[in-house]
Amino acid sequence: MSDDLRRLRKTFWTRKNAERGLFLVCAGVLVLMAEITVNAARSWAFGAAGSPQASAAPRTAKPASGNQPPNQGTTAAHDAIGSQVDDAKKELEARIDADRKDANERIEEKTAATKELLDKLITLVGVYSVILGITAFVSVKYARDEAGAQIEIFRKKIEEIEQNFPEFSRLDERIHRLMCAMELRMPSESDWNDDESFRALTEEERQDILNNEATITAISAFALDRSPSMRARLFSIYGAFARFYVSRHNTSPDLSEPDYIRALSYASKAIELSPEKTGGHRLRGAIYLSRYERLRKIDPPVDGDKLKHLLESAELNFAEAISKGTGDQVDAGAYYNQSLARYYEGDLAGAVTISRRLVGLRSKISTMHREKYLPGIYLNLGCFLASLAQSATGHKREKVKKQFEVEVVQALTAGVEDFRGTVTLDGGLTHLKKGIKKELLAGGDLSQLSTAHKEELEALIKNETA
Numbered sequence: 001m002s003d004d005l006r007r008l009r010k011t012f013w014t015r016k017n018a019e020r021g022l023f024l025v026c027a028g029v030l031v032l033m034a035e036i037t038v039n040a041a042r043s044w045a046f047g048a049a050g051s052p053q054a055s056a057a058p059r060t061a062k063p064a065s066g067n068q069p070p071n072q073g074t075t076a077a078h079d080a081i082g083s084q085v086d087d088a089k090k091e092l093e094a095r096i097d098a099d100r101k102d103a104n105e106r107i108e109e110k111t112a113a114t115k116e117l118l119d120k121l122i123t124l125v126g127v128y129s130v131i132l133g134i135t136a137f138v139s140v141k142y143a144r145d146e147a148g149a150q151i152e153i154f155r156k157k158i159e160e161i162e163q164n165f166p167e168f169s170r171l172d173e174r175i176h177r178l179m180c181a182m183e184l185r186m187p188s189e190s191d192w193n194d195d196e197s198f199r200a201l202t203e204e205e206r207q208d209i210l211n212n213e214a215t216i217t218a219i220s221a222f223a224l225d226r227s228p229s230m231r232a233r234l235f236s237i238y239g240a241f242a243r244f245y246v247s248r249h250n251t252s253p254d255l256s257e258p259d260y261i262r263a264l265s266y267a268s269k270a271i272e273l274s275p276e277k278t279g280g281h282r283l284r285g286a287i288y289l290s291r292y293e294r295l296r297k298i299d300p301p302v303d304g305d306k307l308k309h310l311l312e313s314a315e316l317n318f319a320e321a322i323s324k325g326t327g328d329q330v331d332a333g334a335y336y337n338q339s340l341a342r343y344y345e346g347d348l349a350g351a352v353t354i355s356r357r358l359v360g361l362r363s364k365i366s367t368m369h370r371e372k373y374l375p376g377i378y379l380n381l382g383c384f385l386a387s388l389a390q391s392a393t394g395h396k397r398e399k400v401k402k403q404f405e406v407e408v409v410q411a412l413t414a415g416v417e418d419f420r421g422t423v424t425l426d427g428g429l430t431h432l433k434k435g436i437k438k439e440l441l442a443g444g445d446l447s448q449l450s451t452a453h454k455e456e457l458e459a460l461i462k463n464e465t466a
Helices: 002-046 074-164 171-185 203-222 228-251 257-273 278-295 304-324 332-344 348-360 367-390 397-422 427-441 451-465
Strands: none
Touching: 171 203, 171 228, 203 228, 228 257, 228 278, 257 278, 278 304, 278 332, 304 332, 332 348, 332 367, 348 367, 367 397, 367 427, 397 427, 397 451, 427 451
């Protein structure tokens, strides 16, 4: 089929070049005819440059000076001369009038002839334009008919191929169905909140995911990214593979670096496929952050520059996701993870600012992200404020500490009221309540609060439990 297509394109462009050449030749001939005609009309109307001039008027005799003494018979001579001058003047005027009239008649004749010639030339140009238009129409119609015939030949050949190779029939539709089924078998984003999601997978389920990966690699040669629906499904599958490998990395005893690199690779594939989406950048940033969280706890300690590079890479990806989340597309996960990165950097004030910014944007967060990230944002905000209370110094330390503790209670109370008043599902509220209880009892940041404020939080949990 590719050879037939090349022959069709070659024939089309050859005919097109021939038509262009014919048009240029005809245009050149037409311009040459116009130039010759105009030059001929000019010489006809105004004569040649070396034409003989009209004969000069006869010169009259100069009268004698009045200073000469009068001679005998002077009066008679003067009368005779005056009569001759008058006759010569009348004859000259008559000749000038005749020459003027003759010149006007010749000019009118030449003008009429030139006008007639120009009319004929314009008519000739019009006729030529019509002929050229008809020729172009016929050529285009011929090319269209020939192209239609070639398309029909291609269609028949495709039908013949489908009959001989039925596995290629409706290939796009079959790949689309396969990807839909694969996407249903892959764990969704909400199933990967912690490492327990990976540990809960059976070995059969893990192998099934690896088989899905091999299938995607095999069918990727069929240009899966050419339709929006296909790109959306492929983006989701790439994200699932990235979460699978980062979870396997996090649960491996040796923190397998190949799994970490493979997770980054799939996150980058998702970004390359749909760079306008926030999820790919957030996922890649979360992979960097997850690697940092594991490496900072191992013994012997990892090089500080390496840990710093992981945090900086995570921050850059979270910032990119936030910048792309405009309007009603706020990516709560990017804010949540960016606040954690600031916390790990020791920037508690920055972590508080980011958390409060997301709380202010909570009306623009999707329902799934509200359930997944908003409980953590409220809980982290309370913990960040509690850490600021413990780190307060100076002569006003007690006053500053008390102010931060009050803000802790206010933030967590606002979180509980937010879920109680706007969210119908109890998942977010349950996670927030469990988080507060864990921080109070397990020696977390909230356990360092004063007794009065801890009692307020315990009462808040009891009220929600009842």
